[in-house]
Amino acid sequence: MNPIKVGLLGLGVVGGGTWKVLARNAEEIARRAGRRIEVSRIAVRDVAKARLRVGNDVALSNDPYEVVRDPAIDIVVELIGGTDTARELVLEAIAQGKHVVTANKALLAKHGNEIFAAASARGVMVAFEAAVAGGVPIIKAIREGLTANRIEWVAGIINGTTNFILSEMRSRGLPFDQVLAEAQRLGYAEADPTFDIEGVDAAHKLTLLASLAFGVPVQFDKAHIEGISTLAQEDIAHAERLGYRIKLLGITRRRSDGIELRVHPALVPAQVLLANVEGAMNAVLVRGDAVGPTLYYGQGAGEEPTASAVVADLVDVTRLHTADPGHRVPHLAFQPDAMSDTPILPIEDTHTSFYLRLRVEDRPGVLADIARILADAGISIGSMIQQPSADEDGADIIFLTHLAIERNVARAIASIEALPFVRSSVTRLRMETLV
Numbered sequence: 301m302n303p304i305k306v307g308l309l310g311l312g313v314v315g316g317g318t319w320k321v322l323a324r325n326a327e328e329i330a331r332r333a334g335r336r337i338e339v340s341r342i343a344v345r346d347v348a349k350a351r352l353r354v355g356n357d358v359a360l361s362n363d364p365y366e367v368v369r370d371p372a373i374d375i376v377v378e379l380i381g382g383t384d385t386a387r388e389l390v391l392e393a394i395a396q397g398k399h400v401v402t403a404n405k406a407l408l409a410k411h412g413n414e415i416f417a418a419a420s421a422r423g424v425m426v427a428f429e430a431a432v433a434g435g436v437p438i439i440k441a442i443r444e445g446l447t448a449n450r451i452e453w454v455a456g457i458i459n460g461t462t463n464f465i466l467s468e469m470r471s472r473g474l475p476f477d478q479v480l481a482e483a484q485r486l487g488y489a490e491a492d493p494t495f496d497i498e499g500v501d502a503a504h505k506l507t508l509l510a511s512l513a514f515g516v517p518v519q520f521d522k523a524h525i526e527g528i529s530t531l532a533q534e535d536i537a538h539a540e541r542l543g544y545r546i547k548l549l550g551i552t553r554r555r556s557d558g559i560e561l562r563v564h565p566a567l568v569p570a571q572v573l574l575a576n577v578e579g580a581m582n583a584v585l586v587r588g589d590a591v592g593p594t595l596y597y598g599q600g601a602g603e604e605p606t607a608s609a610v611v612a613d614l615v616d617v618t619r620l621h622t623a624d625p626g627h628r629v630p631h632l633a634f635q636p637d638a639m640s641d642t643p644i645l646p647i648e649d650t651h652t653s654f655y656l657r658l659r660v661e662d663r664p665g666v667l668a669d670i671a672r673i674l675a676d677a678g679i680s681i682g683s684m685i686q687q688p689s690a691d692e693d694g695a696d697i698i699f700l701t702h703l704a705i706e707r708n709v710a711r712a713i714a715s716i717e718a719l720p721f722v723r724s725s726v727t728r729l730r731m732e733t734l735v
């Protein structure tokens with residue numbers, strides 16, 4: 301059989317890795333796919349630089365539209381990143397009747413509904429395994445492997461840069477800025493690292509996971525997003541002493557009244573597996589009603605790990621290329637006409653336990669007054685520690701609460717901060733037991 305023809309847009313970290321893996325494992329991949337997968341055209345900005353990398357056997361262009369509109373191309377692989385040009389190119393590829401493979405989570409989180417609708421109408425596939433957790437086949441697992449289940453929740457470490465930063469801050473006591481620079485040097489961080497450290501990249505990925513898990517449209521604008529840039533070293537140390545680790549988690553949970561969709565740092569018990577995922581590694585925990593908890597772990601970024609997912613998608617598309625579109629796995633796991641409008645819940649409705657830290661004047665009645673405010677807000681204290689603070693007659697207090705409703709905690713914090721003997725704002729972190 302003739303090779304299937306691929307047009308590659310971008311030959312950077314992921315594009316370069318895809319080129320390499322396809323070349324190195326060509327025989328093995330063809331045995332799986334049923335035919336050879338051949339990159340016949342590549343678009344980049346700097347053609348001369350790319351020529352050095354790929355040699356003379358492939359056509360190079362600095363006009364990605366030439367590739368997308370080439371009638372000989374069967375599959376367009378979008379690996380340029382960004383959301384504007386990438387959106388136009390992907391929609392144009394679909395309009396030309398080509399299948400698309402992309403690693404671009406920002407694109408799909410923002411324009412996924414439009415892109416999947418266009419692809420369904422045109423009868424082509426848009427595959428995006430590399431967009432979530434890089435080389436970890438989490439999309440395949442949720443979309444196909446767990447298809448018997450009513451999925452209850454998904455919780456993941458889905459940004460390698462922030463996990464690397466948190467791991468280094470905890471284990472080596474290094475400051476945030478120094479570790480971020482190291483993550484950028486190692487190539488984990490996005491072009492704009494604020495997407496990583498402010499939780500936006502994780503929220504892009506979580507939004508896609510929520511759609512796959514619960515069959516709801518992609519709703520990035522409804523995700524609650526907090527990053528790690530304001531996280532204090534002292535809270536990482538306190539958490540450690542209390543038997544927890546702080547991780548940037550993406551959590552999406554099905555509740556009777558809607559779906560939680562949130563990214564934020566959280567205390568996780570040190571003995572659970574997710575707490576021990578260190579460095580730039582990713583891990584996603586999925587709980588299904590039939591299977592119970594399942595865990596997926598691996599490299600969430602980098603040249604070849606991400607290429608592993610891109611090539612897996614290329615093989616899938618090659619195998620299903622000639623299948624009736626109605627017999628293919630739906631883009632978001634559920635049939636397009638069976639998507640649900642279950643609402644995404646506001647963060648104020650979230651139920652979690654909390655870590656609260658504040659500095660107070662150390663005198664009689666202080667604890668009693670704070671405990672009264674918490675009790676009046678329906679918040680039960682699980683444990684508490686107090687230690688002398690650096691300033692005179694002061695004490696630092698940490699409360700760990702039982703499950704509480706976020707809006708009640710916010711109200712209680714406002715009342716506590718207004719007390720005359722409270723000397724700091726209240727640091728509030730959520731806690732997740734992941735059971």
Ligand code: NDP
Nearest residue numbers: 310311312313314343344345346379380381403404601602
């Ligand atoms: P890079 O910046 O390394 O590479 C981008 C490539 O796209 C370059 O080859 C660049 O060309 C080319 N390019 C950019 N704009 C254009 C354009 N207008 N026309 C033609 N070519 C263009 O990005 P990555 O490989 O890191 O990321 C690609 C995508 O993969 C992103 O969506 C990213 O979020 C996603 N991703 C990345 C991961 C990673 O580990 N890096 C992991 C998972 C997903 P030139 O080289 O000439 O400048």
Ligand code: HSE
Nearest residue numbers: 459460461489490601
């Ligand atoms: N910047 C991302 C990360 C790359 O740190 O996980 C993979 O999406």
